[in-house]
Amino acid sequence: MTTIRLKGGRVYDPANGVDGEVRDIGIRDGRIVALHAQDKVDAEYDLTGCVVMAGGIDLHTHIGGGKVNLARMMLPEDHRLNRPRDSLLELASNGCCTPGTLETGYRYAQMGYTAAFEPAMLASNARQAHMEMGDTPILDHGAYVMLGNEELFLEMLARGEDPQRIRDYVGWAIGASKAMGVKVVNPGGISAFKFNQRKLDVDEDHVHWQVTPRQVVHSLARALSELGVPHPLHIHASNLGVAGNIESTLATIDALEGLPGHLTHIQFHSYGREGPKKFSSAARQLVERVNAAPNVSIDVGQIIFGQTVTASGDTMRQFANAELGNPRKYVGGDIECDAGCGVVPFRYREQSYVNALQWAIGLEIFLLMDDPWRVVLTTDHPNGGPFTSYPHLIKLLMDKRFRDEQLARLHPDVAAMADLREIRRELSLYEIAIMTRAAPARLLGLTDRGQLGIGAAADIAVYREEADREAMFATPEYVFKDGLLVARKGRIEAVPVGGTHFVEADYDPAIEKTVEAWADRHASISYRHMKIGTDELCSCSNGGALLACKVHGRGRPL
Amino acid sequence: MSAAGVQPRDWTCPFCSLLCDGLALAPGPVLQLRGGDCARARAGLAAFDHPAAAVSCVDGVPRGLDAALDAAAARLGVAHLPLFGGLATDVQGMRALYRLANVRGAILDHAHGEAMMPALRMLQDRGQMFTTLAEIRNRADLIVCIGTDARSSHPEFFRRCAPAAGREAGGRVVFLGAGGGTPGAAEIPWASTVDALCAEGDIFDTVATLAALVDSRRLAAVPAALAELADAMRAARYCVLVWEPARLAQHGALVGEALLRLLMNLNRKTRAGAFTLGGNDGAQTANAAMSWLSGLPLRSRVGQQGVDHDPLQYATARLLDERAVDLLLWVASFTPDLPPPPAALPRIVLGHPALAAGCAQPGTVFIPVATPGINADGHLLRADSVVSLPLHGVRDDGLATVAEVAQALVARLASGAAAKEGAR
Structure with missing residues (x-):
């Protein structure tokens, strides 16, 4: 039984309404407990001058699975530099845009993050995704299974299957892949591209199945809502990166008809068609709509200037952008009547009008x-930039002067015209704590993470207060994972295996007959191997804790 | 070392990278395949007939497992730069070997490293456009096998490509420059037609010509058969190009690059993808696991200095020829067909029990290991590098897995126990 006292830090814990109060935090056996002043402790940390937050939670980061691994293999140039190890606990691993899994775990932990979620797990690649996440040390993890482009689902939708059967299928798919949620990528579009369709608007028919992205989005959102899955449908909307795509983004919000939905990397979907270059910010339109739609949440997908690589399931859009590759390489794949993958290396340039505007749109x-x-x-x-740029991004959001300096370096038309110039807001530490831990925890249904209340998991990041927010957030003083000190001033102190978050939803198992019949006709593996059992998950995820979240539906008898 | 008997239809075959599943295996001293008749699977299984008690061996002398582990750890403990070769193992094996490689530093390459390099170099220089087996079953109306008959290394390939139930007609199969003995129509019963075309010059010229024709470039002399094939490829709704880097001569990556350019062109108007045959004996798995753990693929050196990838320098044959390494740790857990290369340096072999006889000489530590899919569970990645499948042990032969042996070596090296034998 280990008891730790974190003494005298300024605590930002938005889930519990704590906004910068100086208070002590007690930890016993990996959980946050109330400690009296006279309680004996095994260790006490003086956090005077420090800011205390729950461990960071990244709810959208491509850290594991086939396309990330292809990106690693295709970009040896991203891996030439070896960061000096300052801890013998670290095994060799490197890379910046697509680091090895070991490096990913070390770097996230060094930055005060304690959980990360892979947003695009293909059902047919789920084992590998869990293996890679299992080899990402320290962090807890989970993944959203990609649905809405697999032929079975589209076939069910096309033949007008009862929504309850769709719900059961979605429940089955979550269970089979051990997912934490469901993501839809270019709804129907990945499949449509396999049928040689090059564009698919929200109300346009899939050339083969004659269903629309609107139907795909709505039926998946409804299924998740009925299953009671905490994380709303994670939506990579139609027409990513296309000028004027704000229309399809707003139409996608409409398609939800009030059901919960999380629009991801929304920056890439908030483009107008105004101005001499026919490419403009639609941030105000987007925000106006989202502000008025309480069922909708977003993450931004901010771009960061410099080299990165885009890895996406959206083959339709990635192939269209293949020629923009820098360096000029392209990986594309059609996968198992299930999904696809497209990888395009990319360099965001300050002097590019489009890139500069993308940067401004994200911040707006x-x-x-x-x-x-x-x-x-x-x-x-x-896709927008490596996760290691989060401290830089936080500084951009918290420091108007710094933001203006950066803006002045960009393409002159953007520097002179962007709406961003007029926005004076500087986010507070409280707001940063919401956007990086409390909100993602709430959106994922993680009741005991992303907060510092009594009984919560002791995932804690302690930052030395500094005026330079980038420096402050880059290297926390201490990082605790389940009460274990895992990093101190950037040095890795312990390397526990992270746990796997996944949802166990109730569904009518009769749906399995439908899936099995489809598999017998169309799949390339046995139906039995389409499911990952709990024991197998344990092996794939390297023996980490299995953090099952059981849900029992919403508003329907079982 | 879990090896509970599997249910009927649950066995996954580990003997080639297609990882056929839905098969059954009758357990017992002689393992019989049911539900399939693959020559490669039968040969693989035959190597497990009537297992004798497998014993470890140090310098030709039978020793207990602990003693063999002590000896292996000692030799690793004094090596300056070991090569971890073979790497015919599963995901768990690679995870543990990677940790072991980090203890003192090592170079990692697979037994099929040379064959894998054209595809890897192509990926690193240009990329790739791939498709997978289920897409082929459901979509392909033209399959072009370039420079390979596909079935020699992957006997079940065409069965796995058979059109999904309910598709109107099977597609056409064309062999281009695949030499004699390619399968005929009778052997691919689902195909609408099966054609074998000769190469126009060598394979590099043939692919270049085909690519030019697909791109509608004007050529001085147009070989009729290739022109017809190019037209067919452009007319196909979903064309699949099958290639096998192991069959290509030196600089095979150039063939791969030409095929990629061809595919990118084809995909401007219609749909197409490549299927790369390779990755047997766990090569696909070893390369993928190495890449996710370290950030870089095989033919890399790992250690305290980080990761250094050099696909030319860190090749097994070259390292051994140049005596650039001072110990070989060879892993071959699937078949006896991957013996360690002869080398005048200390060798540690984690091998199929049938490799024992060839590893009974001074300077060699032999530790028999379990085979995922026979006497251990495990996971392997399929040739397409997308699908990974569980392997189920059907028998318990009391053998340690590669992962268990590697973990035991890490523990010994960490505790310093290895120093004892190392002093001799």
């Missing part, structure tokens, strides 16, 4: 949103 969205509980800080790692 952050700064215009009324409700920080519905906007999560992400760069869509690595």
